[in-house]
Amino acid sequence: MNSILFKPSELTELKALVYKTCGINLHEGKLELLKSKVAKRMRLTQMNVQEYLSYLRSNEREVIEFIDTITTNHSFFYRENKSIEYIVKQLGCHPKREVKRFKVWCAACSTGDEPYTAAVQLKALGVTFSILATDISHSVLEIAQKGIYKNDKVKQVPLSILHRYFQKGTGKYKGYLKIKKEIQQHITFKKYNLISDRIPGSDFDAVLCRNVMIYFNNQTSEAVVNKLYQSLGTDGFFAIGNAESLMNMKHPFKSVAGIPSLYIK
Ligand SMILES: C[S@@+](CC[C@H](N)C(=O)[O-])C[C@H]1O[C@@H](n2cnc3c(N)ncnc32)[C@H](O)[C@@H]1O
Incomplete structure (x- = not known):
């Protein structure tokens, strides 16, 4: 006590x-x-x-x-997948698809469920891509790097994706799944503090910053949103969590019609 x-x-x-x-x-x-x-x-x-x-x-x-x-590091595969699905689809039919390596940044990736969710969908579509996945917490990044998850975290993953990109655990790993190397090799995990660190680039095609700004006040969120705006290239996508909103802040993003919590530069 x-x-x-x-x-x-x-x-x-x-x-x-x-x-x-x-x-x-x-x-x-x-x-x-x-x-x-x-x-x-x-x-x-x-x-x-x-x-x-x-x-x-x-x-x-x-x-x-x-x-x-x-705070909670709670996350799971295919959480609020509408915005990710939309981004993946857009990159999949992008006019430069054949020549471009698309760059995605998951800016509060927690245990990795979110970047792996984006990665398996991009891979399934044959898109060339790399993902930078960052979080402030060392402990979640260690879990993310291992890529081993309890079965209940992947309940929403379509079976075809599950069979293709996950390995079933046996023995002491019974009840667990491991993300395959062919997916992991597209992702770099790094520690990054949204409040104090400089943006890691200015040409991302999509930035996901989901379910973290709920912990910030409006002023902090506004500063983070405007900083992340700078990390995107032209027409880059910006996704926030479904429980979050950009409504009470000044920012230059345009919202994507029909897709909640998704914006475009
Ligand atoms: C609830 S999780 C969200 C995970 C994932 N984006 C999702 O939507 O499922 C929030 C994450 O934000 C991270 N976080 C909190 N403050 C942060 C900060 N200042 N900079 C970067 N990450 C932060 C926490 O460590 C935690 O992993």
């Missing part, structure tokens, strides 16, 4: 540190969880609150590990 008493000023600093590092606004409910995590770490490191806060100030990784336990 959390037996350490935090002064209001210390909690405010903790909250500010999380906001500054990841752009995440912790509301009251989540604050209790954060307090208990911090208390546990303090007991382990035998630091007092002030020492621990000063350690956190220079240790982004430790802050991110807290965020991991507080």
Whole structure:
């Protein structure tokens, strides 16, 4: 249990540190969880609150590990696939399809379900592509790189795709599936902080930034959306989560008619 008493000023600093590092606004409910995590770490490191806060100030990784336990990394294959399906189709019939290697960026890829979802569909269509898949959290990127998932994560994957691009686990991997190398080789996983890192390029054909801005306030989301705009080439696609909206912010994107949460540069 959390037996350490935090002064209001210390909690405010903790909250500010999380906001500054990841752009995440912790509301009251989540604050209790954060307090208990911090208390546990303090007991382990035998630091007092002030020492621990000063350690956190220079240790982004430790802050991110807290965020991991507080935010959700929840994701699954073919989640909100309408926008991905549309992008894949457009790239598949792009006038430069025969000569171009398309570039996709999944900017909060979590455990990899999302970039692999895009990859299997692009591969099935015979499109030449590479995917940059990034996330702030080291632990989700490790899982993503392995590409091994419980069966229940792929429930929405069409059977033909499942048979073609996944290997069934046996023995201790019974109940798991592994993404095949021919898919993995198209994806590079990297740590990237949407708040503080520079865009990794300006010629992406599509950027997916889905179900992460729900944790940001409007001002932070607006800054992220405008930054991601710069990472797209002409006519590049921008997908957000179905529960997210660009409505209350200034941005230059045009929405794609009939496809919720999809925009074009
Ligand atoms: C709910 S998951 C979304 C995964 C996937 N995009 C989807 O829609 O299924 C949110 C992810 O955002 C990541 N995240 C949170 N803050 C971030 C930041 N500032 N920069 C990059 N990623 C961040 C979390 O680590 C988490 O993996």
